[in-house]
Amino acid sequence: MRGHDWINSTLPDELIVEILCRLDSKSSRDACSLVCKRWLRLERLSRESLRIGASGSPNALVKLLARRFPNVRNVFIDERLSVPLPVQFRGRLTEYALESEFYSENGETGSEDNGTQSFCLSDAGLTAVGEGFSKIETLSLIWCSNITNVGLRSITEHCKSLKALDLQGCYIGDQGIAAVGEFCKQLEDLNLRFCEGLTDSGLVSLVVGCAKTLKSLGVAACAKITDKSLEAVGSHCTSLEILSLDSEFIRDKGVLAVAQGCPLLKTLKLQCVNVSDEALQGVGNSCLSLEILALYSFQIFTDKSLCAIGKGCKRLKSLTLNDCNFLSDKGLEAVAVGCSGLTHLEVNGCHNIGTFGLESIGRSCTQLSELALLYCQRIGNYALCEIGKGCKFLQALHLVDCASIGDDAICSIASGCKNLKKLHIRRCYEVGNKGIVAVGENCKFLADLSLRFCDRVGDEALIAIGQGCSLHHLNVSGCHHIGDAGIIAIARGCPQLSYLDVSVLQNLGDMAMAELGEGCPLLKDVVLSHCRQITDVGLSYLVSKCTLLETCHMVYCPGITTAGVATVITSCAYIKKVLVEKWKVSPRTKRRAGSIISYLCVDL
Structure with a gap:
């Protein structure tokens, strides 16, 4: 019947909520919420995630959002992002802020509109997050410089279902982190990058409290975190799967403790200039489940480490070697032979790795799907010829400042890797029309092509690409x-x-x-x-x-x-x-x- 609302009169709330939850974009959900007041109410009840940038009166904003979206489980607050509020919403928020009471440390009612304070979430706002979103499971506080141990403790007391916590750039101390370990017994993922106020005392307390559940830990630029913390991780966190470390103060002892105590470790990312072959050999001997290994700026360890990785880590899928000056073809060959299931390889600025090492990858790692070679002056055409012959499933190739790689290499890739979808080449001056024409003729699935400052490439190359590929980028x-x-x-x-x-x-x-x-x-x-x-x-x-x-x-x-x-x-x-x-x-x-x-x- 014309004019009759069949949907609202027939469908129960539960079914409409289920439909809203299956929408794949925020814009679609927002559009549905404008249909009628009932859909607006149900959309608010079904909303599970909120993202908040730097905005005026953030404490009031959090309280307002908590009232409107009571079932939110994921809150992301990033004060690096400037998110200006629409004029209409800004007016409502100002009115709400005036109705709310904000107290300074001396107990007087105060305004947040002085200086940069108005754009920074404080402990009061963090308390509002805890009280308003009691079902929260994921909390991300990026560069929230005004929060302290008091606010973090308030969160942990109210949100005991917390599973993921990101405190990147927050000056949180030991008391706040210890409170996380005391109350959040389900915590699985913790990011402490650039938390400069932390010491071993706080992190050890957290590790002991969350020992049974912690699966992922990230630590960077925390000068007071030492091997003592990693020894605690190795002793208690037997379920740890992901570890990311960037520190000048971590040494072999700490990394060895994690390698020997965390048998389920799958991802290891290290930028630790004082870690040597001893630690990496321990990883190769003990971390038999390792799938992702990234090593950045290592100036001490040698091919012995990669030989141990190749011998022990048979499940390795992804390897990143960045500015590791003492590695050579011998180490890469050991990985190629031992880790034949490798799918992703990045070699960046490792000046002693040359053509022979990449040839080994091409002959042994037939499942390789992504290869990145950056600032590799000693790797020549024949290396990519072997990649083209052996790596039929290659989908992405990145080349930056590889002076010895030219058209012959690109032609080999084009003829052998017909599933190529992404090709990025920058400042490889020996690559010209011949290689790119071959890509256009053979790589019909290519969607992303970047040829920055390749000054031998001209119109002939793009004509072939236009005739053979359907690019998106x-x-x-x-x-x-x-x-x-x-x-x-x-x-x-x-x-x-x-x-x-x-x-x-x-x-x-x-x-x-x-x-x-x-x-x-x-x-x-x-x-x-x-x-x-x-x-x-x-x-x-x-x-x-x-x-x-x-x-x-x-x-x-x-x-x-x-x-x-x-x-x-x-x-x-x-x-x-x-x-x-x-x-x-x-x-x-x-x-x-x-x-x-x-x-x-x-x-x-």
Whole structure:
């Protein structure tokens, strides 16, 4: 019957809540909440996650949100993020803040609107989180510099179901962390990166309290945390699966204690300059379940460590070696032979690893799906030829400043790794049209291509890519041989393109912009900076058809004037960021969209 509300009269609350929970985006849930008051109430009851950035009167905001969303289980507060409130909501929040009482330490009623205090969550706000979200399981407090042990203890007393706690950048002391161990007996995940106030005393207390449940621990830049804490972890946390350490004060003794006491360890990430072969050999001998190993800036350990890893860690899937100067091909060969199930490998700045080590990976690790080689001057073409022959499942390849890798290597990858989806190459000056043409002809699933400052790549390469691949992401910044012909081929062959960076292309003009507007209506992000031939005319063609555009960078484009900037602002309903010179923004444009305009150069 026309006018009859069949949904609300037929469906019970439980079924509507179940439907709302299955929506995959916040925007969809918000849209459904506007249907009627009943759906608004049910959506609020079903909301499980909240993300809060830096905002005025954060304590009042938390109290208001707690009243509206009582069943929230995941709260993420990140004071690095500036999240301006809509005018209407800001007014309600101010009114609510005036109704609430805020007391200073001397007991007097005070305002939070002095200085930066108004943008920082305090212990009062943290108490409101604990009291308002009693069912909380995940709490993230990123760089909340004003909270103290008092507020953290209040959270732990109210939220005993807490399973994940992130205190990155919070100056929390031992008493607060000890309270977590005392009350949160279900805690599984703890991040203490940049918690400079902590000492061994607090962390040991927490470890003892959460020994049965703790599975993940992250510690970085905590100068007072030493091997004593890791020994406690090794003695009590037998269920630990993930450990991330970044410290100058951790030595072999602590890492060995964890390796020997945590048999279920699956992920180990270390940036500890005082850890040597002894600790890594212990990892290889004891951590038989290890799947992910990342080693950063190790200046002491040698191939002995990787030989032990290859011999003992047969389940290793991912290996990252970053600035490990004493590793050579021998160590990488040991990993290749012993860990044949390896799927991800990153070698960054390890100057003694060369072609032979990568050849071993290609011959032994046939399941490799992602390979990143950064600043590897000694790795040559033949290494990637072996990767192309043996690693048929490779989906992502990253090359940065690899001076000895050229077209022959890329051709081998293209002919052997036909499932390649992502190819990122930066400043590899021996790579030219021949290699990229081979990619276009063979890698039909390629969706993400970045060729930054590869100055031998020209239009011929992009024509082949446009004819053979359907890209979503393209970055050809600094490839000065690319002009209109190459970008037009992309526009005609890649209708799904959503990101485009053509900065520093001196030969690119308005014709390419017009073709992009016609062929790529899904474009959301475009970078046109330093393109001297693009004018207001080409820009207007682009934005008139690319109505989903969200970001546009166009600094140092002399052909784009105040009128062009105004055209972007008025034509793109979803625009979120425009980067341009200050003098190109008219007063009217600034009044209309000042919050989304960024200036690279204030004065010219």
